Amino acid sequence: MFESPSLLDGLNEQQRQAAAHRSGPLLILAGAGTGKTRTLVARAAWLREQGMPASRILLLTFTRRAADDMMARAAPRARAASERITGGTFHAIAHRIIREHAEAFSLPPEFTVIDPSDVTGLLDARRSDHGLVGTQRRAPRAGVCADIYTRCVNTQRPVGDIARTDYPWCTEFTGQLAELFRDFVAHKRGHGLVDFDDLLLLWRAALADPAAGPVLRGMFDAVLVDEYQDVNAVQADIVRLLQPDGTGLTCVGDDAQAIYAFRGADPGHLRRLADDYPGLSTVRLATNYRSKQAVLRLANTVRPQSAGLELELTGDRGSGAAPVLVRCHDEATQAREICARVLEAHEAGAELREQAVLVRAAHHSDVLEVELAARGIPFVKYGGLRFTEAAHVKDFLSAARVVANPADDVAWFRVLRLHEGIGPVHARRIIEILRPGDPGPFDRWADAVDAAPRRARAELTATVAALAKVVTLDRLGDRAAAILAALEAPLQARYPDAGIRIADLQRLADAAATRPSLHDALTELALDPPVSSSDLAGPPRLDEDFLIISTVHSAKGLEWPVVHLPHLVDGAVPSDMALSSAAGLAEERRLFYVAVTRARDQLFLYAPLRLHHHRMAVDDRHGYAQLSRFLSPAAQAACEAVDAVPPQPVLPRTGPLAAQVDAALGSLWRD
């Protein structure tokens, strides 16, 4: 059979086999750096060449960035919608479908998508109604309730089950939790609120529906799923419902890179694909095109081997330099060592943006960030706190949501509380009176305002009146600007640095104005929040160069010529939160594997041997940390170890200096 030479050119034998797989369910087991994106892009191109219209190909990815990247590579010059592949995260695609057919999902067309912090807030507000106020006994807090809820949904296991296995200290509250969750769901339905989990549940329900299912299924002939090891039970159901016989199904994954169990993901779904689809063909990609052999040597000592899906990476980029393990005296030394090596690599020709510092937890880079700032090394941090989590951004988004969906009382709560003199109690009372219905909340304001303390009434009324007027504006840009104008006074009163924050929001308003609708803008911001306010200004200019700091989770799927991995001590990597269970520890190991395999040429590992707030049981008095247990003898043999000591000797203990100072001061207190 003749194939277009350009299409499969440059692919190796296995990649080609996967890209040009005829028909029937296909699983591509792709180790790190084995060209899986490339293969997936080639497969989409091949399907199109076989005559499948692009619009009938669905590409499900883990992040929106991955989807955009792949779609740009699959059809770089696609203009018409029919030439474009449908791509995005499960959540984004679900939202697109639900928004378009809100009535079919029995949702009001103005429904709003709430983010996890809204969910926590909502649960917190209703917790006391269900005997979950832990003054005497330790009742689960709002955050824990939210975790249990989403875990139940995403693993599809009942609350009692989840409590027993994952939250044993909450078992006595199972009954109350169940009631709370029932109430929570009813509340969401009653107020046009949809959380992230609902997006998946609704899509799945529609696919399973005898009437709607065939229509939704019929939209796509081929379904390509990336990072299949990180799907949860609901997502796995969606895939099965989209492709009941698997004719057009392609899944790509690597169970050694499963790092989202905490979110309900289960690599078991990857392993069970063969049971779900008896005709499954499997292709293994094991040739690594990313990393030098010396990096792969370390990676292979870390990679967990699971039955049936073994994979040993082999490279084709030459041997390279052994990873360097830098044992540092303490965290400050670690920060200096990282800076020194970043600059050294920079001197040797690696731009700052070709280097990344990957951390287990966002705060692991705190000391480093101070050091970088002091040395004038620019950096951008990914993961950790997001732009939309900043207080003023939440304020603005809440105001926008009040406009978009006046029944959204989570948003009302925040907008009301922004005003001086309004705390949780007054806000709740006002909302009680505003309760949606006919007439809507804006028309009931005259009654509700009486529930506010006298001194807050004038300002509140001004804000609400300004927001009510926004609805009458047509253009999205005008709406965004008017919402910001409505908030200006309370923002000024609340934040000492209001000027900077309002300028920030100005950019947000401008960015939102480019979206098709306020709902789309809000949902996009919730599902895929920009990592920093500078993100809104578009891609940074080419001449700007900065070091990347990222959590390992956010670094998934990415690569850099030079990678720095700090905090390789037990309690940090692996995290002390995960030490108590074998499953948790296994996930930490996979996380470390993902981190190591991000490096193309050079890898630096850092272990601060003395930590300030080290909470390990071992020899805690002196804060000495143990080298990460993942640095086995084999792993250490793959590295070159060096010791870094602080530049200054530690000062020996002296006499009672403070007493001497006090005595000297005493002589000053004579008149």
Added chain:
DNA sequence: GGTAACTGGGTTTTT
């Protein structure tokens, strides 16, 4: 007496 505002200590990972 009931609320709001302030203070100090702590923080895994995210669609």
Added chain:
DNA sequence: CCCAGTTACC
């Protein structure tokens, strides 16, 4: 940022 405990207002 979030939470708990405390102080300071109405």
